[in-house]
Amino acid sequence: MYLSISGFxxxxxxxxxxxxxxxxxxxxxxxxxxxxxxxSLNAMAEGEWLLTNEQVTEISKIIGVPLPTNLDLFIGVLA
Incomplete structure (x- = not known):
């Protein structure tokens, strides 16, 4: 299982x-x-979660990739 970020x-x-x-x-x-x-990752698998601006910033730091700040970003678990 892995995490996926979607933006709208x-x-x-x-x-x-x-x-x-x-x-x-x-x-x-x-x-x-x-x-x-x-x-846990399993607990996150219950749905998609809207990320706050602060969470987007922190995730960008963790993954080393700038994420768009002009979109509503959601994170979810994919199998």
């Missing part, structure tokens, strides 16, 4: 299509699960 325009009434998609390397799972305050 903040005003979905105009355009609700996927604007950003990034599958994260499994090596980051532990750090990101801890950052988000979930007990």
């Amino acid at each position: 325009l903040p005003d979905e009434e105009e355009d609700d299509s996927l604007q950003f998609d990034l599958d994260l390397d499994e090596s980051f799972n532990g750090q990101i699960v801890q950052l988000l305050g979930h007990g």
Whole structure:
């Protein structure tokens, strides 16, 4: 299982299509699960979670990739 980040325009009434998609390397799972305050990856698998601006910044630091700040970013678990 791995984490995936999806991004959508903040005003979905105009355009609700996927604007950003990034599958994260499994090596980051532990750090990101801890950052988000979930007990485990399995606990996160219950849905997709909207990321705050602070979480986006911290995840960018962990993965070493700048994430878009102009989108609503969600994180979820994929098998």
